[in-house]
Amino acid sequence: MEETRSGFLRVVSRIKNSVLLDKKEVDAVIRELQRALLRADVDVKLVFQVSQRVRERFFSEKVPPGFSKREVLLKILYEELVRLLGGEEPYEFRVDKRPKVVMLVGIQGSGKTTTAAKLAAYLQKRGFRVGLVAADTYRPGAYEQLKQLSEAVGAGFYGEPGARDAVGVARRGLDYFRRRGYDVVIIDTAGRHKDEAGLIEEMREIAAGVKPDETILVIDSTIGKAAGRQAAAFHEAAPIGSIILTKMDGSAKGGGALSAVAATGARVAFIGVGEKVGDLRPFDAREYVSRLLGMPDLRGLLERFDKLERIERERAKAIAAGKLTLLDLRDQLKRVRSMGPLSSVLEMLGGSALPPGVAEQGEKNIRKWLVIMDSMTVEELLNPSIIDRHRVERIARGSGTTPRDVRELLAAYKRTKKLMRQLSKSRRKLRGLGF
Ligand SMILES: Nc1nc2c(ncn2[C@@H]2O[C@H](COP(=O)(O)OP(=O)(O)O)[C@@H](O)[C@H]2O)c(=O)[nH]1
Ligand SMILES: [Mg+2]
Known part of the structure; x- marks a missing residue:
């Protein structure tokens, strides 16, 4: 874990x-x-x-x-x-300059070379011509690995077998592709050295030599929080512009992304989800955090909140259009009830002349209606016209009332709605008359 x-x-x-x-x-x-x-x-x-x-x-x-x-x-x-x-909003990889120079950094085994090919394939699919430069002169076989991958994805390739001077290779590679009018040049670098200081120094020199437009940190998602320390070290050598998290296809949930993001202030651009060159996806923060917090519980909850937001928007529209929904009626009734017994509320309003029993009856109704409305879905409260016979029966059952009670509530709602409409009409008329 x-x-x-x-x-x-x-x-x-x-x-x-x-x-x-x-x-x-x-x-x-x-x-x-x-x-x-x-x-x-x-x-x-x-x-x-x-x-x-x-x-x-x-x-x-x-x-x-x-x-x-x-x-x-x-x-x-x-x-x-x-x-x-x-x-x-997903990170947008921009190609706003030709060639755009991208430098991949990260420790050995993090997936840089594979990612270089994946990114090339991704960009070529979007119509860009991409060249790859093999500037890992440290690991034997690095040249050959990148060369084969370039051929596999049909990207340009520049490398010098047996070369020692990574900075020189990077600069000559960039020149090579610049002269040929490539859109993006991706520089693959070493991930291991005699020691860490040597590696970081080499990254600094390559960056100074090719002046990358975007330095991408490649991080193995299975390393967890160690990502933070690594990210900080590379960030010092060459400011990290974005991050690619690899091996997100495994059991790792990539909590390290938080550390890497926090250490660099950069955003995660892509995730690697397999060993094949097509296995690169734009990073989706929502999906990532859902994983971090434990799916699938959270997904259901977020969907319910989304639905609520949609409903709230509809409600705001209904209110703006002067429509009364059951949800409004319920809020009103709750407010009235919170003011005290109905009889004293009416007294406060100067309506103490009600015949005995009427206030009590009204209060009973309010209580019953609130229970009924608690058994309705939000859609029903917002749009009572969808409440058909079947829904009436379900609501009655759910609230321990009778279908007749439910229909009475709906009738009361309609009367109130009509009254409101008349009120607003006469208000408009009065306004029209200059009041
Ligand atoms: N499952 C999986 N393996 C990956 C992914 N990215 C890279 N690898 C593997 O990780 C290993 C190291 O990759 P490599 O590109 O050579 O790393 P480098 O040393 O940073 O250049 C290789 O076996 C890759 O196939 C990924 O997204 N998912
Ligand atoms: Mg490599």
Whole structure:
């Protein structure tokens, strides 16, 4: 089990096991979240910002009908992690200069050479001419590996078998493709050296020699939080513009992405999902965070929130158009009831002359109607015209009332709606008359 991911799974299970989600319980969740983020090597300041945002949002956002506080907190957690990874919008790999010079860096075995070919295939499919430069002069066989992959994907290739001077190879390779009018030049580099300092120094020199437009850090997703330290080291040699996470097809959930992103401020551009040259996908932060927090539970929850958002938009439209929905009626009735017994509410409004028993009856009705409306779906509340005979029966059964009670409520709703329409019409008329 990868440690970064298990940290976030613990946050989720703590949320799920909370009862009240009062200040004390939320604090415990936040502490767990902070631990998980710190364990993923996220910068302390960032950890504080994220947890602060989660807490503030949780205590200020409304819990929508049909959702629990736990679900709201889970959603906020999800959204803040997506934001941390750069947001919902996928990273866009731009080719806004010819040739665009891309330098791949990362340690040995992370998947640079394979990724160079994958990226070439991806870009060629989109109409760009791509050249690959074999600037890993350290590992025997690196030249041959890239040469074969280039042929397999039909990309240009430049390399000097037996060369020692990686910086020279990179510069000559770039020249070679520039003169031939290529759109993108990808430079594959070494991942191992006599020592780490030597490797980092070589990256610095290559970067100085070819002035890459984008340096891409290739990271093995199975290494977890160690990604943070690696990322920081490379970032110092050549500022990292984006990240490619490889081996996301395995059991690893790639918690290391958070560390790498946090260490460099760069975004994840692609993920590698297999050994073949076609196995490269644009990174989707939403999918990634869902994995981090444990699918498939979360997916269902997010879908429900999406649906709610759609409904809220419809409702806003209905309100703007002056339409009354059952949802509005329910809110109104709840408000009236929270003011006290109906008889005293009416008294406050100067309506104390009601015949005895009427207020009590009204109160009983309100109580019954609220129970009935609790058995309706949000779609039904928003759009009562869809409530047919079958739905009436289901709602009656669900609320322990009779179909007749449900129909009475619907009739009352229609009367109210009509009344509202007349009111707004006469208001318009009055306005028209200059009032
Ligand atoms: N399953 C899987 N294997 C990968 C992926 N990317 C690279 N590899 C494998 O990882 C190993 C090292 O890849 P290589 O490109 O030589 O790494 P380099 O040393 O950084 O250049 C090879 O066996 C690749 O086939 C991936 O996305 N999924
Ligand atoms: Mg390699």
